[in-house]
Amino acid sequence: MQVESFQYDNKTVRNFAIATIIWGVVGMTVGLWIALQLVFPTVLNLQPYFNFGRLRPLHTNAVIFAFVGNGIFMGVYYSLQRLLKTRMFNDTLSKIHFWGWQLIIVAAAITLPLGITTSKEYAELEWPIDIAITIIWVIFGFNMFATIIKRRERHLYVAVWFYIATFVTVAVLHLVNSFELPISLFKSYSWYAGVQDALVQWWYGHNAVAFFLTTPYLGLMYYFMPKAANRPVFSYKLSIIHFWALIFLYIWAGPHHLLYTALPNWAQSIGIVFSFMLIFPSWGGMINGLLTLRGAWDKVREDVILKFMVVAVTAYGMSTFEGPMLSLKSINAVAHFTDWIIAHVHIGGLGWNGMLTFGILYWLIPRIYKTELYSKKLANIHFWLATLGILFYAIPMYWAAFQQASMWKQFTESGQLKYQFLETVTYMRPFYAMRSLGGVLYLSGAIIAMVNIFKTIGQGTLVANEDAQAPALEKAYTKHTGEHWHRWIERRPTPFLILSLVVILIGGIVEIVPTFLVKSNIPTIASVKPYTPLELQGRDIYVREGCYTCHSQMIRPFRSETERYGEYSKAGEFVYDHPFQWGSKRTGPDLAREGAGNLKKSNAWHFNHMDEPSAISTGSVMPSYSFLIDHELDTATTPLKINAMITLGVPYDKGFAQIANQDLMVQAKLLTADLKKDGIEVGPNKEIVALIAYLQRLGTDISKK
């Protein structure tokens, strides 16, 4: 058979490698900054652009899409070419993919501090950037597929399956969750409302973890671990079961983010069952990874790359054990809304994604630069700093979460709640400080890695086009005797893609379609009315400031919650919420009934609290929002917003958009007149007025007669 000569493209691999390490350091630095904001709230919150609520999405997006994203592409571009024995299909597409992705990251880094956000977690970027992501993702997918088609290796190794599943599922998730109605270049409303929006968001959110942070990295594990250990994967058959079971199960598990919420019960049950079953393929994969090192454990002691990989796979095992546990209702009741979840995601992020990325970087950079790693000693120091960093990060957060959850739930003998919410916040601060120390350790390690990698690059020369040879793929395939249908699909990437698509769509369709179509799933409440124009504007400020990053709007049906926050939340209360604002974390108290019952406060209280939270609530870690007192409300957008809401099905009267601003001003003047009684002079056209109006509206509908 004719042997063909060709070249691997290492330049794109190098570019993504440098991007992953630089963005990694940036994303982790922002993470450390927001961690310290909870320790030193008045010093480190620089309003308006660098308040916690605006920086936290920047941290999550930077780490997920910039650090891990570039890490995925680095590993995929390296391994795909070698597994298929061919160069990437088109260098220009690779280049567009690289620079397009970096531009998206820069756009995110600019828009998020400006408060341009959809408020859907890990999907905060506004619609023009969403479109850019779609285009670049399709370019990546096309380039990958065209490469698969021109391959010189008949069989698709399991890593390639994981890449294909990643491509197709992320595309579906991104498209479905980003369905939004733009009202301007920088503002849109989610097409969905309330419960439906929440279900779609967490179907997306969970599967972003699954198909962006997990499946592509499993592909990398199945390629780079055998490479680093110089032995094949423990069981290839197990990897097949791992693949199919994982992609089938993952897609169903989203509702475990919404246990005890207003989501219909049947959907919660599906989420729990499938989340629990996920432990089996996940651990199958972990065991497969670790057993790949069978007979090579002595190497792990000396080889720093293997050390990184072992910790990565162990962290994968830990977080995929924890995930199913957290989806059990009794554990979820304790852990949800606390820092337990923050610890859990950091085991995954710092441990699984971080350690595997660094392991691959240390393995790959010397190879494409034809040199040795600059310093093994520095890499070892990095390993220990990172490992200790993870422990210092996670342990205080687990501890704190147990304590805080228990403080939220304790009653005195006379049946009163034992602790004020604020007491639990002040209790947390030493733990937040310890967590920051973990962050410092991990970040220091990453900076050392950056230096080590750049020094390695400096001492070598990039083999931009690496020579390789392989026999051409025989045109006519001769079947083995007794061959089964699966061999057929394994050789054909397009039917394979379609089969993966079908497998992941089943879960999504069964969960989402009934929630959208079955009327009885969202019982309507007659007294729930659309927001007034002023409240709607206030709500958009709430969204812009990322209040959802610290405050939930979802009271679960527990006595400890109904005593503290009032009547538990009903699905029908959120039917006009585009987007939903249930939140996922309570660094501050729940706000679902902030305007109702015992929680209702005066307008003056809200005004002073926004101005300087710690002056009203001693020990509060909330940033100041005093700029809202000076900022003018942009009322020019009011008619656009009302019309958009009408398009989305919110029942405002016909022609209301034209008179909405008059209505807005009447309500604003009433509110400022009330503030004046308490000696506060503020114009009715200021943003603070709209925000107070929104907060006062929260949770009041169901008590209206």
Next chain:
Amino acid sequence: MFSFIKKYTETMQDISFYPIFSLLVFVAFFVGVLWYVKVMDKEEVDAIKNLPLEQ
């Protein structure tokens, strides 16, 4: 968009059938995968397994 489906699904009875249905679909799928792995050709598996190690 979904109006032709909507007409029927709005009045869908026994939504609780869904979890059971989901489980059955998965079990069937999983059994299929197990069977698929069982009948795989050993030599071919070994060849694929070693793909990453080829230079």
